[in-house]
Every structure is written in C-alpha cells, then in structure tokens.
Amino acid sequence: MKKLFLLICTSATLSLFSSFAQAEKNAELYQHGEETHEAHCNKCHTSSVYTRETRFVKSMEALSKQVRRCKDNLGIAWFDEDTEAVAHFLNEKYYKF
C-alpha cells in the first residue's frame, strides 16, 4: 500500500514538473513571438487585422500558413522556430483556437 502511495506521489510530482516545463516553454515561445512580431510584422498592417470582423484566418493551421505567407513578403530568413513562435503568440493573444 505504501509503495502504491509512493508511486502515485512520484508520478503526480513528475507530471507537475512537466506541466511547469511546458508552461515555461510556452511563455518563452510567447515572448519570442511577441518580439519577433513587433520587429517585423507591423510594416503593412497593424494588429487590427487579427481582430477585425472579417478576419479570414479560421484555424491554427491557417494561422501558421498565413504567418509563413506574410513573412515570405518580408524577404528575410526566419527559422521555423520564429514562425512557430509568432503563430503561437498571435493565437494566444488574438485568435484563441
């Protein structure tokens, strides 16, 4: 019985740690996305395109695609991580899929 209890405690603690790690990773992704967006993405439109009535992005997949399409217009090289971070940031802040 004691062993079972210990086992349960250990796995609960482990999953707590992994959710902390996940939250931290998300926070880093968000911050990186926010900074990258701030630096590059306000040239043609402001953030109001993400909140307007007629916004056309309707899914997380479409959001990633659109971020990619828009950054290709910038003519600068981005790592996949940058694109992923910006899509994550836009989703957390505006789209909430």
Ligand code: HEC
């Ligand atoms: C070269 C100009 C240009 C740049 C730079 C640009 N965009 Fe765009 N973006 C557009 C245009 C044009 C649209 C479509 C606007 C419309 O339909 O009225 C758009 C639309 C979008 C949408 C869809 C909005 C909706 O309706 O849901 C997203 C998301 C987006 N851009 C993200 C980004 C991100 C992220 C960056 C930075 C990498 C970026 N854009 C930089 C031109 C640009």
